[in-house]
Amino acid sequence: MLAVIGVDCVEDLFADIPDALRLSRELNLPAGMAEQDVYAKLRELAERNVSCESELSFLGGGMYDHYVPSLIDSILSRSEFLTPYTPYQPEISQGGLQVMFEYQTAISELTGLPVSNASLYDGPSAVGAAAYLAKLANGRPRLVVSAGLHPHAREVLKTLSAGFATEVVEVGLRDGVTDPDELAAAVDEQTSAVFLAQPNFLGAVEDLESLVAIAKPSGALLVCSCDPLTLGLLKPPGELGFDIAVGEGQTLGNRLDFGGPSFGFFAASQEHLRRMPGRIVGETTDVDGRRGFVLTLQTREQHIRREKATSNICTAQALNALAGVIYLSWLGRRGIVELCELMVQRTAYARDRLTALEGVTALHSQPVVREFAVVLDVPVEPVIERCVAAGVNPGYPLGGDYPEYPNGLLVAITEQRSRADIDRLVDVLGAAVAQQAAIGATAVGAGV
Amino acid sequence: MADASYPDDLLYHHEHDWARIDGDVATCGITWFAQEALGEIVFYEPPQVGTTIVQDQPYAEVESVKAVSDVIAPLSGEIIESNTALADSPEAINDDPYGAGWLIKVRLSDQSERDSLLDAAAYSATLE
Amino acid sequence: MSLQGLETAQQRDRARTIFEKSKPGRRAFVGPALDLEPRPLDDLIPAHLRRAQPARLPEIAEPEIVRHYNRLSKRNFDLDTGFYPLGSCTMKHNPKLHERVAGLPGNARLHPLQAPAQAQGALELMFNLQEALGEIAGLAHVSLQPSAGSHGELAGVLLTRAYHEDRGEHRTKILTPDTAHGTNPATVTMAGYEVVKVATNSDGGVDIDDLRSKADEQVACLMLTNPSTLGLFEVNIAEIAEIVHGVGGTLYYDGANLNAIVGISRPGDMGFDIVHYNLHKTFTQPHGGGGPGSGPIAVCDALEPYLPRPQIVARESAGGGGTIFDLDYDRPKSIGRLRGFQGNYGVFVRAYAYICSLGAAGLLEMSQTAVLNANYLLALLKREGVAEYLPVAHDQLCMHEFVLCGTPMKRDLGIRTLDLAKRLLDHGVHPPTVYFPLLVDEAVLIEPTETETKETLDDFAAIVADVLREAGEDPSVALNAPYTTPVRRLDEAGAAKRPVIRQAM
The missing domain is CATH 3.40.640.10 (Type I PLP-dependent aspartate aminotransferase-like (Major domain))
Known part of the structure; x- marks a missing residue:
């Protein structure tokens, strides 16, 4: 190929690049790897993420864990x-x-x-x-x-x-x-x-x-x-x-x-x-x-x-x-309605049950399809941590985006969350709120 | 129109526009060369009557499938008529650039501007 | 032409949309069973908030959906099937490993609002990718957020604006060469600047005198790609940088052509202040028939405070437990967000896998081979039978791509660049980019990439010669091509005059 081009070596093809602009060393990057080693490395990284496959997740806020057929x-x-x-x-x-x-x-x-x-x-x-x-x-x-x-x-x-x-x-x-x-x-x-x-x-x-x-x-x-x-x-x-x-x-x-x-x-x-x-x-x-x-x-x-x-x-x-x-073709004309109605029912159920918990109230009373917001009586971040430790991600804390709701929590219910899953959320979140309230009460008691 | 043509009774602007002056009113359009270079014209939005246009400045756009070009005013004045039929049949600009494909009629504000335009021979020479 | 009047099997398969295949009552979806006592819908979502009629989506069973899209797929040409020398697009092989790692549940089902403590693998991957891209460009500070090259350009121009305004300067103009990608001037307008074009000299580089005459205190930035869209290295880049920096402007690197110089020369070392990368070009994200892509940017120290937020950062953990990766929102001078969440993470996984696979030596070899292949193909096309009709626009060594000029072909053979492209379709190769750059009449922009073998390049050169020879005998063959594709030349003017952009119901 070089002979057809009329040069002696590949370096000659870069003759237009002034020496001062050449990188005179190798890039400071690791050496290349075999496919199986790259796979192992990326699998190890992926395993350090807690995905919706490995916890019971109620995260939403713009993206949702719907089933992908x-x-x-x-x-x-x-x-x-x-x-x-x-x-x-x-x-x-x-x-x-x-x-x-x-x-x-x-x-x-x-x-x-x-x-x-x-x-x-x-x-x-x-x-x-x-x-x-x-x-x-x-x-x-x-x-x-x-x-x-x-x-x-x-x-x-x-x-x-x-x-x-x-x-x-x-x-x-x-x-x-x-x-x-x-x-x-x-x-x-x-x-x-x-x-x-x-x-x-x-x-x-x-x-x-x-x-x-x-x-x-x-x-x-x-x-x-x-x-x-x-x-x-x-x-x-x-x-x-x-x-x-x-x-x-x-x-x-x-x-x-x-x-x-x-x-x-x-x-x-x-x-x-x-x-x-x-x-x-x-x-x-x-x-x-x-x-x-x-x-x-x-x-x-x-x-x-x-x-x-x-x-x-x-x-x-x-x-x-x-x-x-x-x-959309898979869901079809009737399926999309059925899916939405299923979410409406389960979301209503989840909202009723969560807001019946001590220390949890609805942030608003508006109609909802797949997601709703609640306010906790106690700080939301430690409550989330407790839930996550129990394998349940209860939702997205709202305080960062809406400072007026420092203990707001946004909870999403896709069709992948069954009634049993919702019941588990209720148990875990209820316990976490109660534990956090107990700590708060102790702290306040100690303060007095 | 299959073959190049630059009628003698028109005046030409070097940006490939023509004007037919009748008293203080000029009818304007784009030349055979311009429509040929653009190819089949698929969209033209006729400008509003009453708009003031200025010599050498764009007053409209013509679009083919893969090009869009400003239409330059050969003379200054106020638009008194706009060829609205072209909105539905822009291909008339290709088929008959000096007839049915006319774009606007302008009441001229400065008759002396015509001196800066080219005659057919001078314009044709610029295309070579 | 004997092929006229005959139809291939694909041509007989007339296009029908999925909506036209719909039959009332058919379906694919079976939803989960309702596992609770339903309440009346009207109590939950009042009727006035709901649709009166269901959306007219297709009613169709799964086997027919699969057949529909499989049949459609066969009406596409693709990179895994054949040569794709599309200039400026860097159509290189997409390693299959990348799909496997991107699809791991820890990536594919990771929620974007997952707390950083539970997304350490993803954040570490993104951090490592930032570091690698920074090293490749010679600019230390990287934001992965922009989603395409043009999105990276917008980020770069907006942070140029933020940088100048932070210093109390309100500049109004941005310079772009007349050979620039269309995204450059379009971006400049969206960011509120006036486009000022800089001319190209006879060697295909920036006209330095013209640049000098236009560089003044109103200039915010010069956007450039190097190698240029003509496939030529800008030899005066150091002088250009001096001129632009001399008037206080920034120098922006459009990374569309980075594939030519990885490990050989770095934009940061050339004097560029901002670069964008096209991960879907240089770092081989599959193009997906028009996206997704990803367009990270890297900047110099002075521009770092203005990068989009959040930034991915590494911190030493307080307890000495090693490095912790986090999202940093506390960036008061940031231009803000350009999109949701953290960018096209799935693309980052693939790009990172690519960089890990190749390593430093492999990336260098990648660029060397891309340039070797381009020069080899150029040499083949400079031979008799081609060069007299398709001369190279700038006769010198090229980088990863080169431009031929079809003017003699049009004049002497009576076929245009478009006709050449259409006839190539019958030979089973994707045509090069045509009619770009605008500066070259009847342009043909060819980028073979490092993927291709010598045999593929030999074959392509022979096909081009064949098409030209055939045109010499009978130009009507090319003028009416293609013949063998699922459809033949389409009425684009008709489509634009009377737009039909959805299925009538």
Whole structure:
């Protein structure tokens, strides 16, 4: 090969790199390893994580331990889905393109909005993308955000708004849902977009209809950050007057993976078609009249419109979106409703039983589907530690994200948590709260 | 329109735009060369009547499948008519760039600007 | 052409969506039994909050779902099947070990809000990956959070903004070369800066005089990739860094082309202040038909305070019990988050497995082989029968990729770069990147990667020569290609004029 090139050695190929810029030593990294040794090393690391496989977990807060059916693993491991690049050559990418078309259809069905792209990075970044669309659409200077949005999504809005010069105003919660009076006071003709969540971070199902009625007259774009799985039961944002629906797609057949990769979805009303971020697949025909699919409306995108693009996004999350559309086909029209109703029943049961415990009260009284929040009478962190020691992870402590609830606990009940599991949570959490209260009482007694 | 054509009765802007001046009104569009370079035009959003445009500045965009291009105003003035039919049939810009594919009619604000435009021969020469 | 009018088996298999295969009453899902006394749904979720009608999802049994997607998969070309010399995309082999380790329950079912004490293995892996990436780039401080190259760019430009504003400076412009990836200017706009283009000189490098004339106190940053999108090493990089730093700007490294120089030269040593990595390119995350990816960034000391949060940190445990890994949120100057949780962890597992497998010597060999393969293929394509139609855009040694120019092919053979690409499909190889970089007319950007054998490269060169020879005899063959693919050329203009983007119900 060197002779064909006309050089003596491989080093000659790097002649353009000035000596001063060469690394004159080997990289300071360990030596390479055999496959079996790499496997052993990574298995050892993985075993030091406590996953939902090895404890009884009630963690939620944006990602949920739903069952991922086997057919997803099987289909996603096919090299024809796993290893191609973005379908820039449609003639040899019809499989992936049709998957995206089916995915767009499914997202439109769930959200009630006619336009869906082929996926974004994740839920919070999709919220950020909605803010940028609003900026392109109306150029107004302010975003109004319910405190019920995922804390990570709210932080993304602040991060991005430093770039496109919008102000972010937060609207607080009252009894677990967006405070309508505060919303009314915050929204005006300077509002570019209003962000509401369904269900919100505290698990509450918001009465979106009344909130939309408050925000809509301002002319701001209305953005609903929603969970796609519970949209199997809840009223779709498109029917409620939202312009945009975004959210985290992990709940649709994607594993937890410590937070990623999953996908974000992005749907909008027809008038925003040409402002959409990311890839969109459209149907067409080939020269012989056969049905086919292509990436379309590409003039929106960075590789063509460059500095005037509707977004800088290039890579989407195609494989994760494929998992999503397989999952929705597996659940089907009736299954998604059955799954949601099962979660509603078990979550109601868990909420009743937990809030019947001494020292545990409901944080809010709103309807819930899969997740609810409680407040403990005692510090939450040591209670969690006690539960974890007993093999039960009782949920996510809220104090870091909501300082007004220093001892709040967010508890998620997926279909993988049976009544027996919930009963065990009740026993373990009840005991832990009681033990913590006893210590507290002793400490107070000693103090006196 | 299959073959290159640059009618003599038009004036041309070097950014591939044409103007047909009739009194204080000019009809404007893009040249055969521009539509040929872009390929099949798939999207054009007609600008609003009443908009003021400025010579050498963009006033609209034309899009093909894989390109988007600014349309440059050959002359300054106020748009008094916009070819809204193109929103549904942008291919008219390819098929008949100097006829059905016209983009806007402008009431001119500065007649002297026409002196900076090229005639058909001079414009054709810039394409070689 | 005799193939016209005939249909392959795949072509006879007309596209029908999963929604069209739905039949009322069919299903795959069997849910867990309800193990408690149900309460009326209306008492739990009032009717006005619920859907009136179920979403029209498919009704279909599991065997038909599996067949549907398996049949669809056969309508895709993929890297495990054939050569994929897609320039700028680094389509290298995806080792199968990576899927196995990413799928271990300790990774796949680890909840992102698990307390750090119960996620020590994951945090240690991420910390080790940060350290390795920092060493590879020669910039010590790494954030794994961004989810793609363009996301890394946005992080990098936003922290450039934070850095300048922290010093009381409000700069307005960012410089990008005219050969830049489209993500660069798009990112600049999203971050609130004006794009100023810098010209390219006749050797394919940055035009230094043009850069000097545009570098002023309003310039926040210069974004560059090295090797450039032309596959050439920017020999004046030290001078470029001096100019940009001289006006107080930062120098950003687009890591799309890092595969050429790992272990050979480091962006940090070239004077770059920020880099992004494409883990899905250099560190071989499978592309998944368009994601997921991951775009970590590394920065110099001065920019460290502005990195996204949380950061993964190592601390010595108080009791002397060894190192403890943690998430550090206490970063008051941080630009904040760009996404949820800790980034695309599943991608980190694969990238880390790759770095462990190759080690220092293996990574060096990786880049050397990538450059060797590119230069070998370039040499083959410079031979008679190809070079007169597809001359190399810049005739010098290339790095990991190179650009050919299809102008003579168009003029002399009557076929365009697009037609060449489409005819290659009939030969069972993926075409190179076409019409990028924009600077080269009828561009063909070829990146073979270290994965390929000499035989694969020989075959590809022979196929290109064959297509050109065939075009010389009858250009209509290429003009109407492909013939053997599941569908033939598609009406993209029609799709854009009247967008149909979901299945009609």
